Amino acid sequence: MESGDVASTPPVAELVGITKYYGPTRALNNVNLEVRAGEVLGLVGDNGSGKSTLLKIITGFHRPSAGSMRFLGLPMKLRSPAEARRLGIECVYQDLALIDELSLWRNFFLGRELSSGVGPIRRLRRRTMKHICAEELDKLGLVHVRSTEHAALSLSGGEKQSLAITRAIHFGVRLLLLDEPTAALSVRETRNVLKVIDEARQRGLGVIYIDHNIDHVTPVADRVLLLEHGEVAETFQRGQLSADELRDLIARTTRQPGLAAREAR
Amino acid sequence: MQALRVMNVVEDQLRRREVGPMIGLVALIAVFGVMSNHLFSRQEINGVTALASSIGIVAIGVTFLMISGEFDLSVGAVFALAAVVFGKLVNGGLPIGLALLAVLALAAGIGCANGIVTTRFAIPSFITTLAALLIVQGIDLVVSGGNTILFFGHSTITSALGGTIPHTTIGNRVLWFVGLTALLWFVLERTSYGNWVSAAGGRAGVARAMGVPTRRVKLINFVVCSMFAALAGIMQFASYGAASAQDGQDYELLAIVAAVIGGTSLFGVTGTIIGTFIGALILGLLQTGLILVGVPGSWYEPLIGAILVVAVIVNVRLSNLNLQTAFGRFAVRPDETPPSSLTAGGRG
Numbered sequence: 206m207e208s209g210d211v212a213s214t215p216p217v218a219e220l221v222g223i224t225k226y227y228g229p230t231r232a233l234n235n236v237n238l239e240v241r242a243g244e245v246l247g248l249v250g251d252n253g254s255g256k257s258t259l260l261k262i263i264t265g266f267h268r269p270s271a272g273s274m275r276f277l278g279l280p281m282k283l284r285s286p287a288e289a290r291r292l293g294i295e296c297v298y299q300d301l302a303l304i305d306e307l308s309l310w311r312n313f314f315l316g317r318e319l320s321s322g323v324g325p326i327r328r329l330r331r332r333t334m335k336h337i338c339a340e341e342l343d344k345l346g347l348v349h350v351r352s353t354e355h356a357a358l359s360l361s362g363g364e365k366q367s368l369a370i371t372r373a374i375h376f377g378v379r380l381l382l383l384d385e386p387t388a389a390l391s392v393r394e395t396r397n398v399l400k401v402i403d404e405a406r407q408r409g410l411g412v413i414y415i416d417h418n419i420d421h422v423t424p425v426a427d428r429v430l431l432l433e434h435g436e437v438a439e440t441f442q443r444g445q446l447s448a449d450e451l452r453d454l455i456a457r458t459t460r461q462p463g464l465a466a467r468e469a470r
Numbered sequence: 471m472q473a474l475r476v477m478n479v480v481e482d483q484l485r486r487r488e489v490g491p492m493i494g495l496v497a498l499i500a501v502f503g504v505m506s507n508h509l510f511s512r513q514e515i516n517g518v519t520a521l522a523s524s525i526g527i528v529a530i531g532v533t534f535l536m537i538s539g540e541f542d543l544s545v546g547a548v549f550a551l552a553a554v555v556f557g558k559l560v561n562g563g564l565p566i567g568l569a570l571l572a573v574l575a576l577a578a579g580i581g582c583a584n585g586i587v588t589t590r591f592a593i594p595s596f597i598t599t600l601a602a603l604l605i606v607q608g609i610d611l612v613v614s615g616g617n618t619i620l621f622f623g624h625s626t627i628t629s630a631l632g633g634t635i636p637h638t639t640i641g642n643r644v645l646w647f648v649g650l651t652a653l654l655w656f657v658l659e660r661t662s663y664g665n666w667v668s669a670a671g672g673r674a675g676v677a678r679a680m681g682v683p684t685r686r687v688k689l690i691n692f693v694v695c696s697m698f699a700a701l702a703g704i705m706q707f708a709s710y711g712a713a714s715a716q717d718g719q720d721y722e723l724l725a726i727v728a729a730v731i732g733g734t735s736l737f738g739v740t741g742t743i744i745g746t747f748i749g750a751l752i753l754g755l756l757q758t759g760l761i762l763v764g765v766p767g768s769w770y771e772p773l774i775g776a777i778l779v780v781a782v783i784v785n786v787r788l789s790n791l792n793l794q795t796a797f798g799r800f801a802v803r804p805d806e807t808p809p810s811s812l813t814a815g816g817r818g
Contacts, residue, residue: 290681301679304672306739311665316680318662328660 215278216241217380217411218263218294223272225258225435232258233435235272240380240411245402247426248415255435256415260382263413264296265289277379290316293379299388302369303357310338310353313372341371345401363387363394367401374404380411387421399425487733487741490784491748494731494777498752502759514758516639520709522754523647524702526747528721529728530654531698533746535691536729537658539671539738540588540595542692545699545725547606548577549718552703554610557619557713566627573704574697580606581696585689595692603722610715618714621707632708643705647747650698655743667691671738727774728753731781752777 216239225233233255240246250256261267263274265283274281276292283289303312314334320327338353345367350359357365366386373381383402387395402425405412416422422429431439502509528545535542552573559569584602588595621628633642658664669677670684670691677684699721707713730736731752732745756777757770 286678287681287683296679298675298679301673301676304669304676304739306735307668307672311668315665315669315677316682318665320662327662329662329665331660 216275217277218281218413219275220259220263221273221275223259223262223269223274225255225262225267226270231435233262233269236432236435236437238430238437240413242379242409242411243406244428245406245412245414245426247419247422247429248413248432249417249419249422249429250432251417253434254432256417256432257384258435259432260296260384260413260415263289263380263382264294293377294382295373295376295378295380296382296384297366297369297373297386299366299385300362302365303360305358306356308354309342309350309357309360309368310335312357313338313341313353313368313375317376337375341375342368345371346397361394363390363398366390366398370398370401370405374408374410378410380413381405382413383415385416385418385421386414388416388418395421487785487788488745488748490781490788491732491745491752494781495748495752495755498755498759502755502762506759506762508762509759512639514762516641517758518751518754519644520641520754521757522750523641523643524706525721525724525728525753526647526750527643527650527702527705528699528718529725529746529750530651530743531695532722532725533729533732533734533741533743534654534658534667534698535688535695536726536734536736537671537738537741538667538688538691540688540692541599541726542581542584542602542695542699543596543599543722544580544584544602544606545695546718546721546723547603547610548580548696548699549703549706549721550610550713550715551580551606551613552577552700553707553713553717554614554619554715556704557621557707558613560621560623561619566623566625570627570704573700577696577700578693581693582689584696585692588692589685589688599722607715614713614715616715618712619707621711621713628708631705632710641709643709646701646705647750650701651743651747658743663687668739724753724774727778730778733781733785 219239221237223233223236224231236255236259238246238248248256248259258267262269262283265286265288268283274283276294281292304315307315310331319330319334321330322328335353342350342353345364347360347364347368357368360368370381370383370386386402387398390398402412402414406425406427414422414426419429427443429441429443430437431441499509508514528549532542532545555576556569556573559572560566564572580602584595584599587593588598630642631646634640635642635645658667666677666682666684666687669680669682670687674684699718703713703718706717728749729741729746730749732742732747732749734741734745753774756773760770760773761767
């Protein structure tokens, strides 16, 4: 999707002046960002730049010390992760996507089980859930999976990531946060995960892709935000900078001359 | 292609956690049945079922808790406490129904304390419930005064809990054991809560990220586990008419043995209630069977130790079973290029 279309849709999430203190330590300072529906926002920064803090604030694990958030145009104050989930905010963590020992269909519907019955006595609709899970696995092209009863262990790291993202799409999540989804994946697996992220974008989800490695983000992000010492240091549109230049920026080697030359153009 | 599908079905069935213990149970019945003519006598069946249901009711509660990733070492002491306190209350003149409710409430309180200390202070439940074991054991002695508490009364409730099945000499407890096994099986396998129980036993954080209230689930399971142990203790008392602080000794370990023989993992998530049901039957059968075939009683525990190790090895093998590779046909993932070590290294 072109950035022109993206600009005409309302933001899924909007953060204004987010500041976070842990005791006397300032982890975030006056961070502003917005993600629109059908947009992948890359959030890049070195260790300790405040990426994780920002993620925890958006997912309701932490409350900001100052600043405000809006979700789908309405003010949002998150009191718990459960509240964020109810609103349609979900995060797929690098190695916490699925429970390894649990079967695939149980993983897929974890926390959102389908059941039928009267009052407190409700039975799982196992057949329906297995069927839906099998369909989603087929769509992902995971044909080697022979049964949805198999444990998630039978999937590779990239397949787990893909399934977790597909799950978010299936359940109508509006804002999807990805925490280093392609870290430690092979080239082929990375490509498959990026394909699923693109699917999420096309389905109109707002996606925030968090990674310390700029190479992972650039192939799919529409915009990239560079965090440094808890502040937004730079924002780039897609194609504005090459991955090499961005990498240099993060490493703080050629930032000044590189940018100066670009802005003079 | 059809053969392949059949192989998959066979494989899925063999991979079921109950298969290993079921084979073990059948083998034991066969061995003892051949070596002794008395195994199927009324008296021996009574013995096996009484022991199996006594340990078994404790063990299915423990399994339920283990699947959610926690242990309870205090069940043996709670078993004795329930029997002793119930006896004292009833002999003191409290209506039996009220005494039953009071004891179950007491057990729920102990389970609740175990759960709160474990989840709020992030202490391994092994330690929390080891402390609870020592504390409750002390209380057992204080309450019983070191004496055996006897009960000669008779009521509908006690005969329902500790009587015999009409027209047989088999204890009612076996029906309770079957019923409670069915109940926990249903909750675990067929309800949303059961899915949360398994998920709570997985790696910390994953289930919570999916909105599962893992602390509350564990807390509830501690309470369930403790109440099952208490119920088993009350049944024992109702059945024998006697209780002492020594009742339920080693049950905390035998319950874990029954669970593990039945295919339950010590690390949570994996496990079945029916597996533990079979595990408890194996324990009951072993104790009776060994005596029948003339093996000295001192062999019982060493043998259980040996069976425990074999059971774990067999269960791990069965769950990793891949018939296609076993038959020399390598299951190639179509989307995987040969150097899969690259991706394997990335798995957390």
